[in-house]
Amino acid sequence: MKMYFLIMAILLSLFGCNAIESTSSSKGYYLSRWLWNKKEISVCFLRNPTMQDQERAIVKRLVDSTWHQHIDLRFTGWGYCDSKDADITIDMDNAIGGSSFVGSSSVGNKPSMYLQNLRNPSSRNIGYYEFGIVHEFGHALGIIHEHQRPDRPADEEIAGCRNGQTIHINGETFKEYDPNSIMNYCKQPYLPILSAGDIATIKHMYPRDN
Numbered sequence: 001m002k003m004y005f006l007i008m009a010i011l012l013s014l015f016g017c018n019a020i021e022s023t024s025s026s027k028g029y030y031l032s033r034w035l036w037n038k039k040e041i042s043v044c045f046l047r048n049p050t051m052q053d054q055e056r057a058i059v060k061r062l063v064d065s066t067w068h069q070h071i072d073l074r075f076t077g078w079g080y081c082d083s084k085d086a087d088i089t090i091d092m093d094n095a096i097g098g099s100s101f102v103g104s105s106s107v108g109n110k111p112s113m114y115l116q117n118l119r120n121p122s123s124r125n126i127g128y129y130e131f132g133i134v135h136e137f138g139h140a141l142g143i144i145h146e147h148q149r150p151d152r153p154a155d156e157e158i159a160g161c162r163n164g165q166t167i168h169i170n171g172e173t174f175k176e177y178d179p180n181s182i183m184n185y186c187k188q189p190y191l192p193i194l195s196a197g198d199i200a201t202i203k204h205m206y207p208r209d210n
């Protein structure tokens with residue numbers, strides 16, 4: 001089972017992704033069995049010589065400005081793990097890239113999420129790395145890749161942005177395919193901005209109390 005979820009963790013390899021723009025609206029693709037059933041999800045960072053307080057603050061700011069705007073669920077803590085346990089355990093490693101366990105399957109996995117180090121962005125625009133952080137927290141909320149939906153349009157195969165990305169058949173789709181989702185490798189440009197479909201999806205997954 002663990003290998004299955006490691007596969008579901010899905011490395012964020014965005015190389016070679018071409019631009020696909022669309023004006024169509026809403027959608028999402030997620031695993032309902034891994035939705036969190038509590039409102040506060042603790043987060044901690046493994047100590048890493050390449051990561052400083054600045055990186056932790058950037059990650060929290062990006063989550064505050066995106067997912068936290070639309071749901072009551074809160075990622076909390078954001079300190080170093082040290083001897084403490086947390087629901088989400090984060091490490092940074094540029095060699096590994098971005099990845100995350102899906103939703104509550106994160107618990108007990110250390111790390112449950114890899115992020116790339118923002119201080120060494122190589123040749124890529126900072127927006128690419130910030131996109132990656134918001135994307136991985138989408139996985140941590142239970143969302144899987146939009147471009148791996150069974151109803152993804154065939155014409156995007158030509159663009160090459162999902163080469164090797166097979167269809168997942170065991171998720172729950174919400175409305176139509178969303179080419180602009182932050183969970184879609186085919187989204188362009190890579191910026192840390194939720195689509196209207198991402199917002200509709202997360203509100204559907206975690207409805208507010210009132």
Ligand SMILES: [Zn+2]
Pocket residue numbers: 009010011012135139145
């Ligand atoms: Zn991903």
